[in-house]
Amino acid sequence: xxxxxxxxxxxxxxxxxxxxNDLSFFRKYEFHIxxxxxxEQIRMLSSGFLHAxxxxxxxxxxxxxxxAPVVISYLGDFSFILVYFGSLxxxxxxxxxxxxxxxxxxxxxxxxxxTGVLYSAILLQPDMMLGIFFIIPMPAYIFGILYLLYSIYxxxxxxxxxxxxxxxxxxxxxxxxxxxxxxxxxxxxxxxxILLAIPIIILFVMEKMGKL
Numbered sequence: 001x002x003x004x005x006x007x008x009x010x011x012x013x014x015x016x017x018x019x020x021n022d023l024s025f026f027r028k029y030e031f032h033i034x035x036x037x038x039x040e041q042i043r044m045l046s047s048g049f050l051h052a053x054x055x056x057x058x059x060x061x062x063x064x065x066x067x068a069p070v071v072i073s074y075l076g077d078f079s080f081i082l083v084y085f086g087s088l089x090x091x092x093x094x095x096x097x098x099x100x101x102x103x104x105x106x107x108x109x110x111x112x113x114x115t116g117v118l119y120s121a122i123l124l125q126p127d128m129m130l131g132i133f134f135i136i137p138m139p140a141y142i143f144g145i146l147y148l149l150y151s152i153y154x155x156x157x158x159x160x161x162x163x164x165x166x167x168x169x170x171x172x173x174x175x176x177x178x179x180x181x182x183x184x185x186x187x188x189x190x191x192x193x194i195l196l197a198i199p200i201i202i203l204f205v206m207e208k209m210g211k212l
């Protein structure tokens with residue numbers, strides 16, 4: 001049982017619980033484009049510890065609980081913290097880029113950070129198998145690619161309330177930070193590094209072409 005992982009989960013639970021019961025607290029620290037552009041940059045970090053409801057919180061914390069140990073075992077505690085918070089910030093920054101003119105845009109959740117940890121774990125151990133819906137077996141790298149392609153679709157469709165941009169930004173953060181910490185992956189898992197980069201390249205090409 002890792003102390004750092006437990007601490008991050010406990011902080012998420014405590015801050016989220018406070019937000020569930022205190023709307024003014026929730027509104028003060030959620031991700032909100034207008035407020036951030038007015039100088040409240042703390043929201044880019046604090047929003048990552050708030051959640052919309054208990055199901056949202058449980059899903060994110062369970063995902064973190066399953067995949068964080070892989071990152072910690074390969075990279076250690078400090079690098080895990082770097083991946084977690086770096087991915088959270090990457091998610092917020094990409095959301096700012098894609099929604100900069102949508103002053104009413106709001107979002108909460110650790111999804112960016114958790115997706116970054118997930119992508120880091122896939123890079124470090126690409127041969128691991130995931131149980132989709134706890135039943136359907138799928139190689140982790142295929143899940144990672146499909147997840148980001150779905151995020152691109154969600155960003156383009158804009159037909160739900162899911163923060164697809166934060167998910168994508170978090171994955172990019174986890175991908176880049178992991179490669180910076182473990183550059184040998186470029187040699188040891190070259191094909192996997194290329195495959196996982198494909199959705200990232202597609203996103204930025206579509207953005208350049210004005211397709212998002």
